[in-house]
Amino acid sequence: MRTRDPGAGWWRLYPAVPGALLAVGGLLDFVTPPHVTLTPFYVAAPIAAAPVLSLWATGIYGVLATLLVVVEMLRIAPIGAEATIKVGTVTSMGLFALLLNRMLSRRDERVASARRIAETVQRAVVPEPPGRVGRLRVAARYRAAQRNALIGGDLYSVRETPHGVRMLVGDVRGKGLGATEVVAVLLGAFREAAESEAELGAVASRMEDTLLRERRNRPDLESNEGFTTAVLVELPDDPPLRLRMINRGHPPPVLLHPGGQARYLSGDAALPLGLRELDGHRDRATTATFPPGAHLLLYTDGLSEARDRDGVFYDPLERLRGRRFATPRVLLDWVLADVRRHAGGGLKDDLAVLAVQHPVPNGQAVVLS
Incomplete structure (x- = not known):
């Protein structure tokens, strides 16, 4: 998991949000009529994972979201263009989440490097x-x-x-x-x-x-x-x-x-x-x-x-x-x-x-x- 300011208590619970979205989406999928779409839950899960979890964890949530939407579409017969669009949407959002994760990771690395440089300069000016x-x-x-x-x-x-x-x-x-x-x-x-x-x-x-x-x-x-x-x-x-x-x-x-x-x-x-x-x-x-x-x-x-x-x-x-x-x-x-x-x-x-x-x-x- 990528580091974040742990000062806010709610932030410590945030890494559980992607899994909760998939769990809620999967549960609702089995208790609601077939015409009720749960795609927003599946799209949101990898996007929510990208800012705080590793690349591998973000990818896993993307794959799980795609598999769940496929299962949802299999309940609908016959499978038509709408099902293809939903699966494609969730898959593309999973790939976008991976890209977002890498961008944020590189930004965090730059900030961490700048902080290390700042502390080094500080110690040079103000030696212990x-x-x-x-x-x-x-x-x-x-x-x-x-x-x-x-x-x-x-x-x-x-x-x-x-x-x-x-x-x-x-x-x-x-x-x-x-x-x-x-x-x-x-x-x-x-x-x-x-x-x-x-x-x-x-x-x-x-x-x-x-x-x-x-x-x-x-x-x-x-x-x-x-x-x-x-x-x-x-x-x-x-x-x-x-x-x-x-x-x-x-x-x-x-x-x-x-x-x-x-x-x-x-x-x-x-x-x-x-x-x-x-x-x-x-x-x-x-x-x-x-x-x-x-x-x-x-x-x-x-x-x-x-x-x-x-x-x-x-x-x-x-x-x-x-x-x-x-x-x-x-x-x-x-x-x-x-x-x-x-x-x-x-x-x-x-x-x-x-x-x-x-x-x-x-x-x-x-x-x-």
Whole structure:
């Protein structure tokens, strides 16, 4: 069976439709008078099979439909031109269903290939970070939406700098190559500023300066609605480990303590990057303790805006509360599986997730509260 977005429950039942059409047609053929034609049921079966089933399955339904209409015609005596036309109609529609199946299969192959290329480009622009940065364990994931093959604007980066470990998760408004260019500009600015700027707020300002300058100098740069949401986090090396965070219009990170307690890290309200002319806000970092054994989860809105069949948004805080994870990799594997279950198996938007853990030093007890 060819793949389809499994988000809608009714679609999972659709592959049974062709068989049901043949069964209903065959049943009615034996309980209705000979002059009642059941040809539409037989024509519909292979056509219904073509978009979702394999070429062989579509062909089998076409053959079964033709045999059933032949049986129907044998009940009518004498067999005349009308019977020949009906058999020919069902046969030709079966052949058309095979052609339709091949056309749709080739289209799906092209879309799948384009999606693979898009994900490859995304990984080249936004490489996965190493498993350990400084004293922190790190894991990151990017998942493309199923409904399109456009390159997304999600980005993340983790770097060890003279000022501690600094990390970024962001989401460029828009998709396609234009969004990818903005991602490259912002990541380049972050990597440079993270090394040289002593204050986290200065890193955010440098990123915004670079974005606005490049937009002025390059008219082709993505400017549709012109902004990027982002959250920047800094973890200095000085014990006890405390994090500093600046949020520019992005979904709040989740701090998951080793005992399972979880909370959002909410900072000063600030506009996304690229909207400086609307507000002269000066970035002020929010601080929080990051105890041994704790995880920090950063994500894009592809996670928090995933909906179930009733339209309820995915709430990472509620889903994570009371849970414990050994490593960031295990945490992200669980989150991605959980959001897919919540959304019925299909994601409607790209998502990027980044998790870091403060490992417990050897011999130190974990504080669960």
